[in-house]
Amino acid sequence: MTARDEPVIGREGARPKGVARRLEILDRAIEVFRERGADGTSLRRIAEAIGVSHAALLHYFDSREQLLVAVYAHAEAQRAASECTTPPTGIDVMVTAAIANVEVPGLVQLYTTLVAASLESQSEVGKAFFTARFERVRGQLTEDLRAAQQAGTVRDDLPAEHLAALIVAASDGLQVQWLLEPSVGLEETLRTLGELLKPH
Amino acid sequence: MTARDEPVIGREGARPKGVARRLEILDRAIEVFRERGADGTSLRRIAEAIGVSHAALLHYFDSREQLLVAVYAHAEAQRAASECTTPPTGIDVMVTAAIANVEVPGLVQLYTTLVAASLESQSEVGKAFFTARFERVRGQLTEDLRAAQQAGTVRDDLPAEHLAALIVAASDGLQVQWLLEPSVGLEETLRTLGELLKPH
DNA sequence: GTCTATACTTTGATAGAC
DNA sequence: GTCTATCAAAGTATAGAC
Known part of the structure; x- marks a missing residue:
C-alpha cells in the first residue's frame, strides 16, 4: 500500500490549496500525537498546538472524529510508505507492524479509541473507515497465507x-494487553502465534 | 468466579444501606445498557432512565468512568454466576464467553470503550481494573492450558x-471485528484457534 | 446517609464577520 | 479561508434540604 492509495478522509470537493493546507494540518497533528500521546486531544488543544483556532480545524474536517480518523489514516500511510520492501510472509508483516505501532504509544491509543468509537451507532466515518480497513487487511493477509x-x-x-x-485480532488485542502490562511480551507472543501456524 | 468475589468498585467505606442502593443503581444501569446499548450513556441520561438526578449517581460513584467500570464488572460477575458448571478446557470457556458477550452488543461496546479509555494516562480506576482483569483471566487460562x-x-x-x-487477545479482537462485520464468523474462527492449539 | 438544586468548566459544533 | 462569538451538552463539584 502506497501513500497514493490513501483514501481522502474529509471534504470531497476540496480544492488543491485546501488539500495542501489539510495535509499541513495533518502533519502537525501527528506531531502533536507523537509528542503528547492521545490523552488530551480535544479540538481546542490540537488547534492551540498547531496555532489556529478550533473552528479552523472544523473548516477542513466535518467533525472531531473525522479529524482523528484522518490523522490515524495519514500516520498509517506514512509508515506503510516508509517500508519499501514488503516482507513475504503474512505473520512477519503483522509482527513488525505491531512492534512499530507500539513504539508510538499514542498511535495505538488513538487506534483503540477510534475503533471503540466506531462501534457506536452514531459513528459514520469511523465505522466506514475501520470496516474497510479490517476487510482490506484481512484480504491481503488471506492472500499471503494462501500462498x-x-x-x-x-x-x-x-x-x-x-x-x-485471528492474526489481526491477536495483534490488536496483544498491543492493548502490552500497553497495560509490558511484561506480556508482545513480540515473543506474536512469534508464538507464528509457530502455531507452521505445518506439522 | 462467583459474585462473592466481585471487587467493590467505588466508595470503600460504603455502609450496608449504601451498598444495597448501589447495587440497585447498578442493576438498573445494566438494564439501560441492555435496552439502548452503550451509545448515549452520559451521566445525565443514565440518571434520567433510572429516575434520579445525575448528582445522585456521583454520590455513589466518584466519577463517570468509575460508574461504567462498576456496571461492566457487575454484568460480568452476574454472567459468571449464572454459569454454574465451568467447562474444563480453556478455549471453550473463551468461545462460550465470546458468544455470550456478543449477544449483548452493548456490553462489548462498553468493554471496548472502557479498555480504550483505560489506556489514557488520566484513567486510574479503569487502568487498575483492566490490568487486574487481564492478569486474572490470563492466569486462569494459563493454568487450564498447562493442565x-x-x-x-x-x-x-x-x-x-x-x-x-493469544486466546484473550484473539477473543477480544474478534468480537470487535464481528461487530463491524458479522460475516467474519466469530464462533467458527475461535474454533479454528482451538484447532491450532491441538497437538500434532 | 441520601438526594436535589445549582453553578463551574470544558467540550464539539454552528453562524456570521472580515 | 480564518477568525470571534455563541450555543447546547457533558463531567464535575459544592451547598444544603430531608
Missing part, C-alpha cells in the same frame, strides 16, 4: 480467512 | 502463558 499454504510454510488444513482474522 | 498440555489435549511445545495471552 504460504501452497508453499508449505503454513499449515493448509485450516481456512486462510480464519487465520487472517 | 491440558499435561493431559495431551493441547500441544506442549509452546509456553502456556503465550497461548493464554
Whole structure:
C-alpha cells in the first residue's frame, strides 16, 4: 500500500490549496500525537498546538472524529510508505507492524479509541473507515497465507480467512494487553502465534 | 468466579444501606445498557432512565468512568454466576464467553470503550481494573492450558502463558471485528484457534 | 446517609464577520 | 479561508434540604 492509495478522509470537493493546507494540518497533528500521546486531544488543544483556532480545524474536517480518523489514516500511510520492501510472509508483516505501532504509544491509543468509537451507532466515518480497513487487511493477509499454504510454510488444513482474522485480532488485542502490562511480551507472543501456524 | 468475589468498585467505606442502593443503581444501569446499548450513556441520561438526578449517581460513584467500570464488572460477575458448571478446557470457556458477550452488543461496546479509555494516562480506576482483569483471566487460562498440555489435549511445545495471552487477545479482537462485520464468523474462527492449539 | 438544586468548566459544533 | 462569538451538552463539584 502506497501513500497514493490513501483514501481522502474529509471534504470531497476540496480544492488543491485546501488539500495542501489539510495535509499541513495533518502533519502537525501527528506531531502533536507523537509528542503528547492521545490523552488530551480535544479540538481546542490540537488547534492551540498547531496555532489556529478550533473552528479552523472544523473548516477542513466535518467533525472531531473525522479529524482523528484522518490523522490515524495519514500516520498509517506514512509508515506503510516508509517500508519499501514488503516482507513475504503474512505473520512477519503483522509482527513488525505491531512492534512499530507500539513504539508510538499514542498511535495505538488513538487506534483503540477510534475503533471503540466506531462501534457506536452514531459513528459514520469511523465505522466506514475501520470496516474497510479490517476487510482490506484481512484480504491481503488471506492472500499471503494462501500462498504460504501452497508453499508449505503454513499449515493448509485450516481456512486462510480464519487465520487472517485471528492474526489481526491477536495483534490488536496483544498491543492493548502490552500497553497495560509490558511484561506480556508482545513480540515473543506474536512469534508464538507464528509457530502455531507452521505445518506439522 | 462467583459474585462473592466481585471487587467493590467505588466508595470503600460504603455502609450496608449504601451498598444495597448501589447495587440497585447498578442493576438498573445494566438494564439501560441492555435496552439502548452503550451509545448515549452520559451521566445525565443514565440518571434520567433510572429516575434520579445525575448528582445522585456521583454520590455513589466518584466519577463517570468509575460508574461504567462498576456496571461492566457487575454484568460480568452476574454472567459468571449464572454459569454454574465451568467447562474444563480453556478455549471453550473463551468461545462460550465470546458468544455470550456478543449477544449483548452493548456490553462489548462498553468493554471496548472502557479498555480504550483505560489506556489514557488520566484513567486510574479503569487502568487498575483492566490490568487486574487481564492478569486474572490470563492466569486462569494459563493454568487450564498447562493442565491440558499435561493431559495431551493441547500441544506442549509452546509456553502456556503465550497461548493464554493469544486466546484473550484473539477473543477480544474478534468480537470487535464481528461487530463491524458479522460475516467474519466469530464462533467458527475461535474454533479454528482451538484447532491450532491441538497437538500434532 | 441520601438526594436535589445549582453553578463551574470544558467540550464539539454552528453562524456570521472580515 | 480564518477568525470571534455563541450555543447546547457533558463531567464535575459544592451547598444544603430531608
